[in-house]
Amino acid sequence: MRISTHQAFQSGLRGLLEGQANVTRLQEQIATGKRVDTPADDPIAAPQIIALNRQVALLDQYDSNAVLAKNRLNMEETTLDSITDSLQRVRQLAVQAGDGALDFGSRQGIAVELNQRVEELLSLVNTRGADNEFIFSGYQANTQTFVRAAGGGFTYQGDEGQLFLPISSTLNVATTDSGKSLFADISVPNDFTVTAAGGNSGTGTVQTPVITNQSSYDAFYPDDAVITFSVVGPDTTYSVTRASNGAPISGGAPSQVLTNIPYTPGSAIEFEGIHLEIGGTPANGDVFTAVHSNPQKLDVLTIVEQLANGLNTLGGGEASNLERGELISDALLSLDGALTSVNKTIAEIGSRLNTIESVEQANGEIKLFHQSTLSGIEDLDYTEAISLLTQSNFVLQAAQQSYVQVNKLSLFNFI
16 A cells, blocks of 8 residues: 555644644543533433432522521511510500509500500511511511501502422522501401491480400301380380290390390390490380401501500590400400411411421432532542543653654655
């Protein structure tokens, strides 16, 4: 086979370049510690490395989400603890205000502190997170949670949404709680109103309709009571029956069936936890009905504000004492409901934090496994690489020396 001088030179040059490239590649691998730096280094291992790197990056993101979730939940838990302390103090003040030995001025002093607590609670329920978003506004995180309503009370401006963050491929954890369920949907005790029948012809009027025993009324609720007056000669009597079936109702002290009870203007009529008085002169057949009110809900700020307003306005006298007693009783029941809701949420936050810690630990173990697998595929075996580099250097030196010898084989050197 005939080989030209040009071919000999090109073959030698190609060998030198390949040897230099091989040495350079091995030097780069030793410098980086990676056996596979580009897909060309190992086309079979490259897809596995890409997939494993993607999984490790995803686990890193889950770790970041877990840290963010813990920060949000810790801030919410701290805020709810402060709200609990404030509501407990409000409850103590409400109990104190129910002391019959207090005068009107002392109750007004309690109302002053209650109004201060309203301001404190308003600040707490409008707490912002590290991202400057309102933590209790649900999805409306950029909208202030509660604002004062015109004419008194407060308005919830958020929604019922909860923000979630993924902390694993199969688990999203709630990082916020809606202020609607926590603070705005507080059930108030069942109540009633008294209505006079349209056909009444007497001058009877209803006075001081209050609930003096909430549990008794709750057992009667949602039935209504009908008070019917009878006038025979000089005698006026009344009877109280259930609206649902016309059955007689017992009441009074001592308890008796309220049928044909002598009527005295302004005297108390008491039954099923209800207290009311009817003044004036009812006519024969006049009817008054104690009608149950539909279930209502208020926000905790309005509940405290109403309590403060009542203590500021209800002075002495039997009627005021009855109204104030119902006001305080209702406030205590509502506050207990609010505290139950807040404490339940605090317990749920604790469970979420425990879940995050468990998932973080599991993610860490999975991440370690992926990194170990990735290391086995792409990391360099230094002993093998140094041996190959030594061998490649030897081959390159041999090729260089061979090239020098071939370079001298030109006929022109012998002319």
